[in-house]
Structures are given as structure tokens and as C-alpha cells.
Amino acid sequence: MGSGEVPARPSRRTTAMAACRGIAASAAWILMSLMAVGTDPVRGQVPSAPSGDAQAILGIWEVAALEANGRPESDKNYRWTTFVFTADKLVLREGFNPPLEFTYVLDPSATPKTIDLTVRGHTARGIYKLEGDELVLCLSMGGPRPTSFSTRGRNDTEMFTLRRSLWERYTEPNLGFTVEAPGQWRVKADQLELPSGPVPMLLYQANAAKDRLTFTLAVVTLRSRPGGGKALEALFDAAQRLLFQQFGEDAQEEETKIKGPWPVREVTLRRSEEKETAVLRARLFLIGDRLYVLAVQGTDEQVRTAAPRFWATFRPAPVEGKRVEPKKG
Structure with a gap:
């Protein structure tokens, strides 16, 4: 209805x-x-x-x-x-x-x-x-x-x-976004290196110790919104380098093209370990003047289920007073 x-x-x-x-x-x-x-x-x-x-x-x-x-x-x-x-x-x-x-x-x-x-x-x-x-x-x-x-x-x-459910809903009191994940969120201030210089970034992380999963949500408030084309690709590339730094420079990379109401990029990183393959799946969203990076790290089977659910629970702060609802992807 x-x-x-x-x-x-x-x-x-x-x-x-x-x-x-x-x-x-x-x-x-x-x-x-x-x-x-x-x-x-x-x-x-x-x-x-x-x-x-x-x-x-x-x-x-x-x-x-x-x-x-x-x-x-x-x-x-x-x-x-x-x-x-x-x-x-x-x-x-x-x-x-x-x-x-x-x-x-x-x-x-x-x-x-x-x-x-x-x-x-x-x-x-x-x-x-x-x-x-x-x-x-x-x-x-x-x-x-x-x-x-x-x-x-x-x-x-x-x-x-x-x-x-072990998953809990978290609403950021200042930035206004809502997301769900298991475990307690920790937050720290950091920076994202862009071609124009470093910009402030808040990094939120939660761990599901039982499943050995790590959930990461990075929020970057930009000085101005890139218009698209090369500027947008450079922004996503910078965020992708951050993922490599977290996961390992030797990781194999895959990109998946998806459509949505906002500029978006989906990235999968894989790294072979002694007994299993470690995987990080992330979606990068540009919404208004903020870049959001939502990533899940763990084993291949666990991440395959947890990442889409993590993305599905995310609700950004409204842009210019309008309700923002992403499409399924």
C-alpha cells in the first residue's frame, strides 16, 4: 500500500x-x-x-x-x-x-x-x-x-x-544518521586525504565478537560537493585507499556497478589467509555534502549475509529537509 x-x-x-x-x-x-x-x-x-x-x-x-x-x-x-x-x-x-x-x-x-x-x-x-x-x-x-x-x-x-536479535539500532545524535549492527559503537576522529588536502572524518566501528565481524561506518563532511565525473571518482578513490589501508595493501579488489538515488560505488576486497579467505565489502555513498563509507569485514560466508543487511538498515540524515530513502541494491 x-x-x-x-x-x-x-x-x-x-x-x-x-x-x-x-x-x-x-x-x-x-x-x-x-x-x-x-x-x-x-x-x-x-x-x-x-x-x-x-x-x-x-x-x-x-x-x-x-x-x-x-x-x-x-x-x-x-x-x-x-x-x-x-x-x-x-x-x-x-x-x-x-x-x-x-x-x-x-x-x-x-x-x-x-x-x-x-x-x-x-x-x-x-x-x-x-x-x-x-x-x-x-x-x-x-x-x-x-x-x-x-x-x-x-x-x-x-x-x-x-x-x-543481537543487532541494535543506533542513531547518531549530531549527524542524524541511523544504522543497525551487533555490538557497541566506538567512534574516533580521523582525516581522509583528498587531492585538495585532508578533510575531517568520523570513524565508527562495532565488533560482533562471536562471529568475528567488524562493522565500519566512516562519515566525511566535505567543504563542497563534487560536481561529478573526475572529481567524484577522485573522492571515491580516496575512500577506497582508506579501505586498503585498513584491510591490507595486498588485497585483491573487485568493483560492482550498482544503481541508486545517490552516487554510489561498491567495493569488495579479498585476502587469502592460512585457513580461510578474509573479505571486506563496502559501499560508498555521496549524499549531499557528506561521504558515507559502510564496510563489513570477516569471512566470505559471514560478510555475504551481514553486509547487505548492514547497508539495508542505514538511513542518512535528511538532505535539505527532505526525507531520504535509499533503494534496495
Whole structure:
């Protein structure tokens, strides 16, 4: 529903098929189905001091599996999707789609435990089970509440298996950008050497010790924005030299051409080590008068998954008062 319009009373069959288009569609599907069926909102109050499940459910959860019509969905339909529970709301985020915000009510005394998600006055009724770092939600999009954790024979029901995320959202208070990564961010001031002379640079880094991944975000505020052509290439080349300095001058280099709303370059550096190949993947963005470098370093398999997710969570500060939303790439 990118246009913000809701179709008039879609059929159950139509809305059920929408689930196959991914969780972004599922978010729209939840709202469309509830409006079509016309459910009454469930009213309740969230405790001011959460405890038990109300406390344990708080945080960021990643979708690990999705089932609809008794069948598992492809991970392409939920990759990089998160459910973020706070004390009074649930926010569903999927890629670059606008987040969908719900209020929710838990009843851990019921058997099975119940959850109700309300958006724009319409409620999806479901059941849940929460065990440590795994949360399972079985939700009916307008039909009766499920009584078991299965979607077989029910085209109005989806089941999400969620795992607690180690990734955390970070918003830079001064520069205004937002990004997600595991671990705590460290920042230091540095310089980037340009043909016209050095310019100030802030270097942010976070380490995922368990996966031996390093996330880097460099922000360079330029004196003036290069017009393009050779000036733009020289800027990207300078940032690329910085990556070589971090990773190793003997690294093999690959460049990937990608399109986006901003000037962008994607670079992959590889270095053979004793037991495995070390990889650094980076995207360089020129947005307004700032150069952003987002890089992930680790093993080939880990970086292949982590780098696109890191890039997908990045939101720069708005340029000239306009909301800036990158395209998928």
C-alpha cells in the first residue's frame, strides 16, 4: 500500500495470496484483512512496570521462519525483517518499506498464551509461546483465534518464528544518521586525504565478537560537493585507499556497478589467509555534502549475509529537509 490507499473489502483468498509476496506485503495484508473482516479492537492496558512475558518480550526479534497454508515460506520473504517490542507498541520493519506500528496485548494466563495486535482500530488475534530467545507468533488475519501452532487448512493464518536479535539500532545524535549492527559503537576522529588536502572524518566501528565481524561506518563532511565525473571518482578513490589501508595493501579488489538515488560505488576486497579467505565489502555513498563509507569485514560466508543487511538498515540524515530513502541494491 505504497500509495497509502486501502482497497475496498478484498476477499480472503486475495489477501491470503498476498502473504506470498513477503512480510512487507504481510504487513499490508494484516491491515487489509482486518479492514475487510471488520474486527472490533481489543481494549486493554499495558502495565507500567512490565514483568514476566511482558518484560521478556521487549527488544528486537528477527524472523527466522514463516509458515502460511501449512507450508514454509522462502527466506526471501522475510530476510532482514524485525519485530521490535517496546512496553506499549510493536513495530514491524522490513527493508526499506515504511514501518507498521501496532499496539499489543498479552495474556500469559491463557492456554495457549494469547496476543492481540491492533493497527488503525483493527485487531489480529493470535497465540504465542516465548521460550528464552525464541518467540513464536501464530496470527489470524481477521478469522477466529488459532488454537494450535499450525497454519494447515487456514488461509487466514500466518506463523512467525522469531529469534532475539543481537543487532541494535543506533542513531547518531549530531549527524542524524541511523544504522543497525551487533555490538557497541566506538567512534574516533580521523582525516581522509583528498587531492585538495585532508578533510575531517568520523570513524565508527562495532565488533560482533562471536562471529568475528567488524562493522565500519566512516562519515566525511566535505567543504563542497563534487560536481561529478573526475572529481567524484577522485573522492571515491580516496575512500577506497582508506579501505586498503585498513584491510591490507595486498588485497585483491573487485568493483560492482550498482544503481541508486545517490552516487554510489561498491567495493569488495579479498585476502587469502592460512585457513580461510578474509573479505571486506563496502559501499560508498555521496549524499549531499557528506561521504558515507559502510564496510563489513570477516569471512566470505559471514560478510555475504551481514553486509547487505548492514547497508539495508542505514538511513542518512535528511538532505535539505527532505526525507531520504535509499533503494534496495
